[in-house]
Amino acid sequence: MAAIKRPAVLLIFVLLLSLVVYGLMNGAIGTSLTSGEGEGTPLLEAPHPHIPPQKIGFPSGKGGESVTSADGFVITNTILSSWVVMIILIGLFYMGTRNMKIVPSGLQNFLEFILESLYNFVQGVAGEENSRKFFPIIATIFLFVMLNAWVGLLPIYPALGFIDHGHMKGHLLRPAGTDLNMPLALALISFVFVEFWGLKLLKLNYLTKFVRLDNLRKGNFAQVPIDLFVGVLELLSEFVRIVSFTFRLFGNMTAGEILLLVITYLVPFVLVLPFYGLELLVGLVQALIFAGLTLVFVVVAVTPHSEEEH
Amino acid sequence: MEDLGFHVPSLVVYLINFTILLSLLYVVGYKPILRMLDQRAESIKDSVEMVDRVREEAAAQQVEMQQQMEEGRQEGQAMLTQAREIAEKIRDEATSKAKQEADEIVAKARESVQKERDEAIDQVRQHFAEIAILAAERVIDRSLDGKTHKDIIEKVLGESADLNRS
Known part of the structure; x- marks a missing residue:
């Protein structure tokens, strides 16, 4: 068995080494070293990353143009x-939960494992009482962000695009995380989610985080300006979260996308x-x-302030 | 912001996308899977409780069984003792009855022997008297009258009785 395996491993190793050498020689680094400045032609054309997403030509506009x-x-x-x-x-979950069995197997088992791990994570932070309320949003954010990042690694993503005069003008598919609007939409949803549960569970007490009246009531007037300032800071921090x-x-996803494009241009294999x-x-x-x-943030929002201080 | 790709309609599309995804995942994913997890947790909890209950019942039954076995053993022991006592009693009764019967048989035998002896003595006495009379008649060659006759016999018998006693 070892005798059969060894030549196969050796062959794979030689193949990979050849690809590395070929990539080094024909990538941007290799060609600039061997042919001098601006003379050689690298295997791949230099990437021109666009920050805004591109239109695909439907329902209007020209495919490949930035929005x-x-x-x-x-x-x-x-x-x-x-x-x-x-x-x-949706397809995965539909397939996995179509014929659910008490003893899980296959896809059902896999999905249950993911959701149970996520649920335990939510429960560990939010506690038994609130975990059911928070779980759907948290799980959806997690799955949506992760899968959006991972699909961008599929070879089909950079392969399909709009050709203009022999150059790739824009891709047909691009990870949604690299579009500012997607992280912004999730940040807004996260913001609304946090404020909603804060208000729902603490009612008007939630607002005392921003409008601190304790010292005013107790007659500590010297503390009132500080409270006012802290309240404004708290309010500001809620909105700053959207930006952060x-x-x-957006930064991580875009940087990752550009990094892959550049590295592939420099060393293709x-x-x-x-x-x-x-x-x-x-x-x-x-x-x-x-x-x-x-x-x-939502757990902090639904924790009564008096409890928070202790 | 435009250079970064900020585009309000796209933002709205993403907001709608997320809402649709959340709703559909809730219906086809979270709800059934969490229900299944709860159901399984409940079933495991029930099973564990049942196992505990069965174990407790088994332990209780074992204790009860041991208790019953102990009671049975004690009862058996008591019955055995009682049976032994009864057997002893029966044996004693049988022995005493047998002894009594034996005594009665011996007594009866003695009585019968005594009676037969007395009868034999009487018969012997009778014969002896007759022989004695006959002998006396022959010796004196005369017949004796009744009274004399009787006196002589009584005298002889008295002497023979004295002889017997001695």
């Missing part, structure tokens, strides 16, 4: 990608793989951060 504020409703490559993710998620949520996710692995991890971590922070 502008003048555009009305257009389907962009990031929106299309988010729909793909939605279809995958948005740009954290094999050496790109560690970066793909890194992006898998980044997708998971960003999803956890987005979902985890939303969970922490």
Whole structure:
């Protein structure tokens, strides 16, 4: 058995090494080293990353053009990608829960494992009482962000696009996380979610976080300006979260996308793989951060302030 | 912001997308899976409780069984003792009855022997008297009258009785 395995492993190793050498020689780095400045032609053309998403030409506009504020409703490559993710998620859950059994197997088992892990995470932070209320939003944020990041690693994403004069003008599909509007939409949902539960569970007491009247009532007038300032800071921090949520996710996803494009341009084969692995991890971590922070903020929001102080 | 791709209609699309995704995932994913997890947790809890209950019942039954076995053993022991006592009693009664019967048989035998002896003595006496009379008649060659006759016999018998006693 070892005798059969060894030549196969050796062959794979030689093949990979050849690809590394070929990639190094024919990538942007290799060609600039061997042919001098501006003389050689790298295997892939230099990437021209666009920050705004591109239109796909439906229902209006030209495919591959960046979206502008003048555009009305257009389907962009990031929106299309988010729909793909939605279809995958809904399809997976539909298939997995169609014929549920008390002793799970296959897809049902896999989905139950994911949801149970997420639920335990939510329960660990929010407690038994509130975990059921918060779980759907937190789980959806997690799954949506993670899968949106991961689908971008599929080879079909950079492969399909709009060709203009022999150049790739824009891709048909692009991870939705690289579109500012998607993280912004999630940040707004997270904001509304936190404020909604804060108000619902604490009623008007929730607002005492922003309008602190304790010292005014007790007659500690010297503390009142500080309270006022702290209240404004608290209110501001609620809105700052939207910005931080948005740009954290948008920045990470866009940077990851550009990093992969650039590394592939520099060294087309094999050496790109560690970066793909890194992006898998980044997708998971960003999803956890987005979902985890939303969970922490909502738990803080529904905790009575007197309890918080103790 | 436009350079970054901010686009209000796209933002609205994402908000709608997320809402649709959340609703559909809730219906086809979270709800059935959480229900199944609850059902399974409930079933496991029930099973564990049932196992505990069965174990407790088994332990209680074992104690009860041991108690019953102990009671049975004690009862058996008591019955055995009682049976032994009864057997002892029966044996004693049988022994005493047998002894009594034996005594009665011996007494009857003695009585019968005594009676037969007395009768034999009487018969012997009778014969002896007759022989004695006959002998006396022959010796004196005369017949004796009744009274004399009787006196002589009584005298002889008295002497023979004295002889017997001695």
